[in-house]
Amino acid sequence: MIEQPKQEAFLYEQVASNIADLIRQGTFRPGERVPSVRQLSRQRKISITTVLQAYMLLEEQGLIETRPQSGYYVRSRLAMGLPEPEISTTAPDPTRVSVRELVMMVLEDSTNPGLIQLGAAIPNPELIAAGKLNRILAKLAREAKGEINQYDIPPGNEALRIQIAQHAVEPGCNLTPADVVTTSGCLEAITLSLRAVCHPGDAVAIESPMYFGILQVLESLDLRALEIPTHPRDGISVPALKFAIEHNPIHACLVLSNFNNPLGSCIPDENKQELVELITDHEIPLIEGDVCGELYFSGTRPRVCKAYDHKGLVLLCSSFSKDLVSGYRVGWIVPGRFKATIEWLKYTTNVATASLPQLAIAQFMASGGYDRHLRSIRRIYASFVAQMSQAVMRYFPQGTRVTRPNGGFVLWVQLPDYADSLELYKQALPAGITLAPGYMFSATQQYHNFLRLNAAWWSYEAEKAVRRLGELVAEQEGLTEKHPTS
Amino acid sequence: MIEQPKQEAFLYEQVASNIADLIRQGTFRPGERVPSVRQLSRQRKISITTVLQAYMLLEEQGLIETRPQSGYYVRSRLAMGLPEPEISTTAPDPTRVSVRELVMMVLEDSTNPGLIQLGAAIPNPELIAAGKLNRILAKLAREAKGEINQYDIPPGNEALRIQIAQHAVEPGCNLTPADVVTTSGCLEAITLSLRAVCHPGDAVAIESPMYFGILQVLESLDLRALEIPTHPRDGISVPALKFAIEHNPIHACLVLSNFNNPLGSCIPDENKQELVELITDHEIPLIEGDVCGELYFSGTRPRVCKAYDHKGLVLLCSSFSKDLVSGYRVGWIVPGRFKATIEWLKYTTNVATASLPQLAIAQFMASGGYDRHLRSIRRIYASFVAQMSQAVMRYFPQGTRVTRPNGGFVLWVQLPDYADSLELYKQALPAGITLAPGYMFSATQQYHNFLRLNAAWWSYEAEKAVRRLGELVAEQEGLTEKHPTS
Numbered sequence: 001m002i003e004q005p006k007q008e009a010f011l012y013e014q015v016a017s018n019i020a021d022l023i024r025q026g027t028f029r030p031g032e033r034v035p036s037v038r039q040l041s042r043q044r045k046i047s048i049t050t051v052l053q054a055y056m057l058l059e060e061q062g063l064i065e066t067r068p069q070s071g072y073y074v075r076s077r078l079a080m081g082l083p084e085p086e087i088s089t090t091a092p093d094p095t096r097v098s099v100r101e102l103v104m105m106v107l108e109d110s111t112n113p114g115l116i117q118l119g120a121a122i123p124n125p126e127l128i129a130a131g132k133l134n135r136i137l138a139k140l141a142r143e144a145k146g147e148i149n150q151y152d153i154p155p156g157n158e159a160l161r162i163q164i165a166q167h168a169v170e171p172g173c174n175l176t177p178a179d180v181v182t183t184s185g186c187l188e189a190i191t192l193s194l195r196a197v198c199h200p201g202d203a204v205a206i207e208s209p210m211y212f213g214i215l216q217v218l219e220s221l222d223l224r225a226l227e228i229p230t231h232p233r234d235g236i237s238v239p240a241l242k243f244a245i246e247h248n249p250i251h252a253c254l255v256l257s258n259f260n261n262p263l264g265s266c267i268p269d270e271n272k273q274e275l276v277e278l279i280t281d282h283e284i285p286l287i288e289g290d291v292c293g294e295l296y297f298s299g300t301r302p303r304v305c306k307a308y309d310h311k312g313l314v315l316l317c318s319s320f321s322k323d324l325v326s327g328y329r330v331g332w333i334v335p336g337r338f339k340a341t342i343e344w345l346k347y348t349t350n351v352a353t354a355s356l357p358q359l360a361i362a363q364f365m366a367s368g369g370y371d372r373h374l375r376s377i378r379r380i381y382a383s384f385v386a387q388m389s390q391a392v393m394r395y396f397p398q399g400t401r402v403t404r405p406n407g408g409f410v411l412w413v414q415l416p417d418y419a420d421s422l423e424l425y426k427q428a429l430p431a432g433i434t435l436a437p438g439y440m441f442s443a444t445q446q447y448h449n450f451l452r453l454n455a456a457w458w459s460y461e462a463e464k465a466v467r468r469l470g471e472l473v474a475e476q477e478g479l480t481e482k483h484p485t486s
Numbered sequence: 487m488i489e490q491p492k493q494e495a496f497l498y499e500q501v502a503s504n505i506a507d508l509i510r511q512g513t514f515r516p517g518e519r520v521p522s523v524r525q526l527s528r529q530r531k532i533s534i535t536t537v538l539q540a541y542m543l544l545e546e547q548g549l550i551e552t553r554p555q556s557g558y559y560v561r562s563r564l565a566m567g568l569p570e571p572e573i574s575t576t577a578p579d580p581t582r583v584s585v586r587e588l589v590m591m592v593l594e595d596s597t598n599p600g601l602i603q604l605g606a607a608i609p610n611p612e613l614i615a616a617g618k619l620n621r622i623l624a625k626l627a628r629e630a631k632g633e634i635n636q637y638d639i640p641p642g643n644e645a646l647r648i649q650i651a652q653h654a655v656e657p658g659c660n661l662t663p664a665d666v667v668t669t670s671g672c673l674e675a676i677t678l679s680l681r682a683v684c685h686p687g688d689a690v691a692i693e694s695p696m697y698f699g700i701l702q703v704l705e706s707l708d709l710r711a712l713e714i715p716t717h718p719r720d721g722i723s724v725p726a727l728k729f730a731i732e733h734n735p736i737h738a739c740l741v742l743s744n745f746n747n748p749l750g751s752c753i754p755d756e757n758k759q760e761l762v763e764l765i766t767d768h769e770i771p772l773i774e775g776d777v778c779g780e781l782y783f784s785g786t787r788p789r790v791c792k793a794y795d796h797k798g799l800v801l802l803c804s805s806f807s808k809d810l811v812s813g814y815r816v817g818w819i820v821p822g823r824f825k826a827t828i829e830w831l832k833y834t835t836n837v838a839t840a841s842l843p844q845l846a847i848a849q850f851m852a853s854g855g856y857d858r859h860l861r862s863i864r865r866i867y868a869s870f871v872a873q874m875s876q877a878v879m880r881y882f883p884q885g886t887r888v889t890r891p892n893g894g895f896v897l898w899v900q901l902p903d904y905a906d907s908l909e910l911y912k913q914a915l916p917a918g919i920t921l922a923p924g925y926m927f928s929a930t931q932q933y934h935n936f937l938r939l940n941a942a943w944w945s946y947e948a949e950k951a952v953r954r955l956g957e958l959v960a961e962q963e964g965l966t967e968k969h970p971t972s
Contacts, residue, residue, distance in 0.1 A: 018660060025662035027651040035655050042786060043658055100830060107639050107833065128635055134627040137842070141624040149614055149813035153593050165513040169521050172529055174504060176511035184670055184815075188836035195706070200686055213834070220681070220834040300528060327635035327841035329670075344586060347593065348699070348706040350674035354840045355813035356623070 011046060012053035019054065020063055023074050030076040034064055037072075099440055100219070102422070103212050109434035116465040117457050119434035121211075121261055121322070121410050124456040127377050128325045132369050137360035144356065151351055154343035156182025156332075157358035163365040164332050171293060172307030173316075175334060181342050182332045184353045186291045189317035189333040191217050192349065194252065196341040197285040197315070198223055202251035205244055207236045209412065209441035209450070211261040214254065214289075218443070225443040226250065232403050232412070235260055235267035238274050245282050252285045258302045259292035262412040262441055262452035264405025266302055276308040283313070285338070290318040291331075292408035294374050297382035302407075312336030320361055322408075323374060328357035381409045384458035391463050392453070395470030397477070409456040415449040419476045424451065427472045433465045497532060498539035505540065506549055509560050516562040520550055523558075585926055586705070588908070589698050595920035602951040603943050605920035607697075607747055607808070607896050610942040613863050614811045618855050623846035630842065637837055640829035642668025642818075643844035649851040650818050657779060658793030659802075661820060667828050668818045670839045672777045675803035675819040677703050678835065680738065682827040683771040683801070684709055688737035691730055693722045695898065695927035695936070697747040700740065700775075704929070711929040712736065718889050718898070721746055721753035724760050731768050738771045744788045745778035748898040748927055748938035750891025752788050762794040769799070771824070776804040777817075778894035780860050783868035788893075798822030806847055808894075809860060814843035867895045870944035877949050878939070881956030883963070895942040901935040905962045910937065913958045919951045 019034060028034050035043070037051045044051075055072050058064045064072045110120035140148070155161060161177040168175045183189040198204065200222035206214070208227035218225050228244055229237045236255050244250060255275070257267045267275065279286045288305045296302060306316040315338060319331030330353060335342040346352075364370055388411055392402045399416035415421065421437035428435055436454075438447030453466070505520060514520050521529070523537045530537075541558050544550045550558045596606035626634070641647060647663035654661045669675040684690065686708035692700070694713035704711050712734060715726045722741050730736060741761070743753045753761065765772045774791045782788060792802040801824060805817030816839060821828040832838075850856055874897055878888050885902035901907065907923035914921055922940075924933030939952070 022651075022660060022662065025664065026648060027662050029648065032652075039656065043655060043789075104826075104830060104833070110637070111639060122636060125631070125636060134630050134635070138624040138627040141620040141627060144620050145611070149620070149811045150608060150611060151596070151807075151812050153597060162512060162515065165508075166518075169529065170525065174508060176508065176513050178511065184836040184840070185838075187834070191835055200708075213837070216830070217834045220831055222686075303529075321637075321837075325635045326637050327838075329836065329838060329840040340590075344590060344702070345706055347590070348673070348703045349677055349835065350670040350815065351699070351807075352671075352813075352815060354670070354815040354843055356843075357840055 012050045013057065015044065015046065015050060015054035016057040019058060020061070023063055028074050030074050032074050034072050034074060100216065102437065103216055103440055106434065106436055106440065115432055115434045116461055117434060118453045118462065118465060119436045121454050122456065123322055123326060123409070127380060127456070133325060133360060133364045136363050137356060140356055140360055148355055148359065150355070152355045152358060153352050154181055154346045156353055157355065157362060159362035160358045163362050167365065170301045172303035179334050180332050181335060181339065181346060182330065182353050182358055183346060184329045184350065185321055185331040186289060186317050186319035187213050187217065188349070189319070189331050190214060190287060190289060192342050192345045193287045193315040193317060193333060193335065194221055194223060195345050196335070196338045197252045203249060205241055205250045205253045207255050207260055209262055209447055211256065212440035215443055227442060227444065230263060231265060232263050233265055234271060235265040236275070238271055238278060242278055245278070245284065250284055252287060253279055254287040256289040257305050258290055259295060259405055259408035261292065261408065262410050264403045264408050264410060264412065266406060269303055272303060272305045273308045276305050276314060280311050280313055286314045288314055288316050290316060291322045293318065294323045295378060295381055295409065296407040297378060298406065306334060309336065323377065324361065324370065328361065329354065330357050330361055381456065384455045385409060385411065387458055388453060388455040388466065391466040395467040397470065397474040409454060411453045411455060413451050413453060415451065415473055417449055419449045419473050421449060421451045423476060424469065424472055428469060431468055433468060435469065498536045499543065501530065501532065501536065501540035502543040505544060506547070509549055514560050516560050518560050520558050520560060586702065588923070589702055589926055592920065592922055592926065601918055601920045602947055603920060604939045604948065604951060605922045607940050608942065609808055609812060609895070613866060619811060619846060619850045622849050623842060626842055626846055634841055634845065636841070638841045638844060639838050640667055640832045642839055643841065643848060645848035646844045649848050653851065656787045658789035665820050666818050667821060667825065667832060668816065668839050668844055669832065670815045670836065671807055671817040672775060672803050672805035673699050673703065674835070675805070675817050676700060676773060676775060678828050678831045679773045679801040679803060679819060679821065680707055680709060681831050682821070682824045683738045689734060691727055691736045691739045693741050693746055695748055695933055697742065698926035701929055713928060713930065716749060717751060718749050719751055720757060721751040722761070724757055724764060728764055731764070731770065736770055738773060739765055740773040742775040743791050744776055745781060745891055745894035747778065747894065748896050750889045750894050750896060750898065752892060755789055758789060758791045759794045762791050762800060766797050766799055772800045774800055774802050776802060777808045779804065780809045781864060781867055781895065782893040783864060784892065792820060795822065809863065810847065810856065814847065815840065816843050816847055867942065870941040871895060871897065873944055874939060874941040874952065877952040881953040883956065883960045895940065897939045897941060899937050899939060901937065901959055903935055905935045905959050907934060907937045909962060910955065910958055914955060917954050919954060921955065
């Protein structure tokens with residue numbers, strides 16, 4: 001925030017300087033009107049004359065121009081905003097960067113069109129069902145009466161909850177629309193679930209590695225993460241979880257059951273059943289994320305843990321952000337016995353989820369468009385993941401390992417032990433590439449030589465980027481002694 | 487959630503019974519297709535024959551019908567869903583109702599088209615800028631490329647932040663777009679602010695009475711409310727707040743500075759300045775809600791406390807939900823020195839606010855449509871509030887008092903001391919009227935004989951409802967001894 005001038009001397013100069021700041025910082029942009037003389041006089045409690053003097057000064061400085069009978073405008077010959085910061089100046093210094101800051105930087109990278117996007121797990125913008133879905137939204141918006149734009153208070157849009165309940169038959173659930181609460185995406189569903197079943201200081205057993213967003217949620221809620229060994233293909237180790245539960249006070253478990261992010265692991269059906277029996281025996285709530293469940297590459301839709309839940313202890317969380325559209329911000333939760341608390345927490349978080357996006361998705365699902373869309377993108381993501389996997393094998397140095405997921409669109413890469421993924425992130429940015437360093441995927445920073453790659457944007461450019469990353473990793477070998485990773 | 491059958495005997499009957507339940511509960515509705523025989527066989531791990539037997543039974547029961555080469559469908563002669571629950575069965579028993587449950591009931595009332603809406607402070611659906619704004623949204627959706635439907639990560643949509651910064655000149659702020667973080671409505675902004683500046687157990691000084699949603703947020707975050715005397719016209723008493731700060735550990739202050747909900751009070755400029763000086767002297771963050779600031783009935787746009795903030799201690803929270811459109815769920819926060827924390831908490835809450843609604847509002851503002859819309863609704867709400875106020879005076883018993891707000895659209899009514907607002911809520915529901923009992927507006931339940939009325943939906947029907955309420959209040963007089971209010 002720019003402070004207002006305080007001294008009364010040369011008041012008009014200070015007013016001019018303040019308006020000039022607002023122009024330079026982008027509040028008023030070339031061609032836009034600045035506040036009228038009367039408006040500014042009233043608001044700043046200064047005389048009309050002072051404002052006129054200030055505006056004359058700004059005119060002299062070439063910042064604004066007057067248009068007859070219309071007012072003062074920012075001159076359009078000004079440069080259109082400031083240049084983007086240079087990539088190198090935003091590169092993190094690993095000795096000063098906390099994981100929180102690193103996460104926020106990797107997220108910010110995701111909005112930089114100048115970077116090859118191998119970092120944030122963002123679906124390919126070409127592969128979200130923009131066309132038909134957006135046309136449904138457009139039609140709804142054109143025809144919408146006032147009612148449709150009111151608060152869609154919890155449990156949320158009924159038409160959408162009916163479609164979600166229908167769609168849950170495939171992964172093995174018998175739901176009624178009343179079992180579903182809609183949310184603004186899956187991370188909101190998970191945040192609400194954790195708030196419903198835990199108190200600050202509680203311990204939550206999680207798969208490891210774990211999507212960094214969820215680790216940040218745990219940190220923001222002052223919860224402790226207990227990382228359970230997790231198989232790159234079969235997900236959480238149920239025996240290890242059993243041991244942990246028997247030796248620690250665990251207040252909730254949290255798994256990404258189908259195509260875990262970043263591992264791509266999928267818990268086999270029998271393990272899911274065993275997992276639900278375990279948590280049921282101990283009366284521990286299980287929060288289950290399933291955002292990639294529809295993105296299976298072959299066979300049938302994997303079941304969800306919720307399918308085995310007869311006591312209402314599983315809170316199934318999902319969204320349309322990975323397989324349909326991220327920017328609509330629509331997800332849901334099947335909260336079992338915690339429904340009243342979840343609805344109340346949803347209300348206190350933001351009252352309701354946006355109405356029209358929910359209704360558009362409901363109509364898209366009812367028309368069969370969602371299923372058709374899923375059938376087409378499954379094949380594409382399967383091909384992208386296979387091609388990226390081959391590229392990693394081809395271009396990365398000996399000793400590299402990579403997951404073989406059967407769904408989703410991310411790969412988890414284990415580099416040779418000498419390599420450091422944060423160093424690699426720093427080196428890759430000036431080369432125009434962003435990636436997700438392994439550090440972000442654990443509360444105990446144990447994945448120094450791992451990284452997650454997003455295959456969703458696979459292209460010739462992405463392949464070149466993978467080759468460049470392989471070279472950068474290989475170059476790290478000689479530097480190991482100068483930059484110890486511990 | 488409906489449990490799956492467990493015994494294997496008469497398996498097809500159990501499958502049929504389960505599908506019948508899903509039909510009765512609305513997961514599959516008349517005319518819709520039920521899962522295919524193959525799908526159900528695969529998912530339940532039962533034979534095709536068993537599924538066929540089950541579907542034949544459902545056909546005999548008249549629940550589904552087969553369509554050649556297409557599958558099984560729910561028969562359309564079924565009643566279209568269950569009837570609405572009768573109003574009298576949802577009426578609360580005051581001796582068993584917590585404020586939390588009462589709040590959720592009053593919210594649910596707001597979605598019941600059979601009730602005269604004097605309860606939740608929902609703007610009139612005829613007075614939200616549905617037409618032009620929705621056309622902008624429709625155009626954006628039709629033309630949208632994939633990028634536009636990606637995550638609009640914090641601080642949120644830039645075009646909207648520019649408009650918000652420009653619009654903040656009128657209430658006295660000098661903001662750059664970088665000072666603003668967009669949110670999913672104002673309550674989310676307030677929740678994020680409280681999480682950014684407080685820890686569980688901390689005390690927050692608030693105006694009293696206070697909008698019940700904010701009290702619920704405090705409860706959900708395990709914060710304690712310290713209620714400060716508040717004048718029905720001038721808002722929070724700064725001397726009383728000063729005394730409280732000097733005698734209690736206060737971790738944050740929270741005020742609805744312009745047209746407080748439910749009081750309609752507006753803190754005078756000099757008090758705002760004094761308030762900011764007070765919290766600055768004590769380094770206490772001030773969370774300022776301003777959702778009704780644009781809805782002034784006369785004179786100029788009231789300033790915000792943020793206009794006097796030179797230390798970044800004021801977190802200004804607002805939204806478009808009361809003056810433009812509720813269902814888009816778009817708000818914002820100007821978080822001052824807490825910006826990095828707010829962005830991080832926004833990310834961990836739900837990653838981002840929906841993209842297209844933000845962009846549509848930005849274009850509507852840039853076109854001047856927002857200002858034109860505000861000019862027209864201000865006059866209407868001023869007239870509605872005046873008419874409702876007169877009706878309360880005319881129809882309510884002697885001893886009733888009512889606020890005289892200069893903005894917003896709610897009235898705060900003090901009934902004679904014998905009256906009980908929860909009893910009135912119970913009596914009004916069967917008469918088809920919903921209102922907001924005073925109990926909801928305080929953590930200490932001190933407003934037993936107060937109620938908030940929403941004037942936004944003023945109509946001939948609403949006037950009749952106010953008259954009926956007046957009669958019901960008058961009838962309570964004789965019952966006082968039978969139903970003591972303490």
